[in-house]
Each structure stands twice: as C-alpha cells, then as structure tokens.
Amino acid sequence: MNSKAKPKHDIPDGLNEEYYQISADILGSFNKYRPPLNIFEFKEDVCRIAPFYKVGGRLSNGQIEELASMVNEGLIFVSRDDHPVYVKHISYQLDLVLVDKNLKEREIADIFTQALTRRMKEFLDQPVPVVFEKLWVDLMVLTEYLHADIHRTRGLVRRMHKEHSLENHSVNCGFLGLALFGRLQRKDCEAGTVKRQTFDRLAAGLFLHDMGMTKVAQFIRDKKVPLTGDERTKVNAHTRVGYDMMTKLNLKYPEVEECISQHHERLNGSGYPLKTREMGFAGRLCAVVDSFCAMITSRPYGEGLAHAQRRSGYRAGQTLRSYHFQSTPVASRAGPQNEAVTGFRHCRNQRNTFSKKEAAF
C-alpha cells in the first residue's frame, strides 16, 4: 500500500506541531466529497498554510483530483485542533495507525483506546462469531503495533478507564496486562524473540477473560448491595461460561484458556472456581491485572482506587502481593494521582516472583 506522502517541497519544521500531514491512505478513508474535517494546503509561494476545504461544504470532482495530486506531493494537512474528529475517524479504520507516520504516540494511544473500547462493547453486547471477527482484526492491529515496540504500552496504560463497565475493564486489563508482560519479558521483547502468535493469544486472553460475565444479568452486575447466594453462584460461574464461549469461538489456545479459567484463582488456594494453587503464567498475569483494574475503577457499590487511596494508599499493593505473589513485601508507591502507572510500577517490582520457567513463557 502506498501510504506515506512523499514531500517534494520545503515544509517548515514547526508545521507538524499544529497540523497533521495526511497520506493518500488517510485521504482515501475520508468521504470523497464531504471529508469529516477541515483540510488545509501548504502554499509554497507564500510559505504558509491555507484552507482548502471547510467541513459542511462539498468538493467538486475537480477539487478531488487536485487534492489527490497535492496529497502525493505532501502538501495536504489537517489541524491538530481537529484531533477528536481525527481520532474518531481513524478508530473506525484502525489499521491506518500502522501506515500513518505523522501520528504521535499519544495520538495513537487515544485512537486505540477509543477503537478497542467500542469494539469490546459491540462484542460483549453481542458475543457471536461475526462480531468477534471484527474485534479480532482490531486486536491484531494492536499486537502488531506493540510487538514492534513493547514500550508503546506506556501511552496505553495512561489512558486506562476510571469508570467501570465490562468493556472498560476488558480494555484496562488488556493494556495493563501487555504492559506488565513487557516488563516481565523485557529482554525478549526488546530482542524481538517473543513469538507474535504467543503475544496475540495472550492479548486475546487479557481482553476476553471476563466475557462469561455477559451471561450474568445486568441487575446482578450492577447491584449496590451484597449478592444473594444464588446471585453469587451465577457470578462465580462466569469463568466456566467464558470457557464455553471460548470453545464456540474456536479460541482454544492455552493463553486464552488460562486467562479465562484462572483469573479468579489465587496462589494460596483461596480463589475460585477450582481453588487450585496451580496457575499458569498467563493465568497469573491475568489475575494480577484483573484484581488491580477492578480496584482502580468506580463501580455501583464503591469508589475507584483514586479515591480509596487517599484513605489507604497501601491497599492495592497488599492485595496483589497477598493473592498473586509470594515475595518480600515491597512498599507500594501508590498515590492518588496516577494509579495506573503506580500499579504498573508495583507489578514491575514483583517481576522476580515469576520463576525462570514461567519467564520462559
């Protein structure tokens, strides 16, 4: 795909701070006659940006041809003030982030957050193969982007959701889990020796670990008071239900299976449903991020960690340590301002608790 505009002209260095230079691929993704945002051209003779198209108007066939020619010359831009519109547009065609070299890392993180949250919601609302296929395509764009440079997870972790919903929790666990994986397997990630297939399946497991909850009635999920025995039984069945869904989606990979089946197990045997002490690497990783992500979001029955930490900044560290790791206590650096990054630091501090065998994942 011919994606990147090739500038043949002298474009001022500072221009990219205010404008995105768009490629032919991006232009081709817009409505041909009615692009979704204002378009600017760089006028060489006066060395300045000038409006070419204003939202609400309609391009003529002649202007469309002119635009196509200028974009190949690297002369067409959109304003970074239109960032929200641009993010929304690209999020519907996520593979464009892989070809648009003018997007900044933080802008790509915004696009992934918006796109994957929407895709997860679509799938969780309707967990059938035809919807799953679209989610899978977008997940593979994410893994391609991160597999090339695992440090890109930093921008994603900073965008984790603060409000709870099933899709927000899935996205949070996916982002944080892959970031933590990058810390635990740093050398292999940097050396490029982590198998893409393994990375893909781990990502799928982290994003989909709670899909069994879609079969639990909404009023039970949103309940503000303690669950009855019958309701608790239904909730606790979500790992088994998720496993059945995974089978129907032909997703029976070890990494996905562990994330779904083991994310509520605990190393001290106090988890559910199996109460086993035997957990695989992916299962432990998912259990850690599931617990942490449950703490940082506000739910119908409780505030998120950002508020809770003002009363008990040590809570997250204690819980993760007690249930998932067997290590020397490490003082949590938890603070109220940036709980996601704090949790990331905490998890990083625990990496030695993964044995070499597990690290060989």
Ligand SMILES: [Fe+2]
């Ligand atoms: Fe769960």
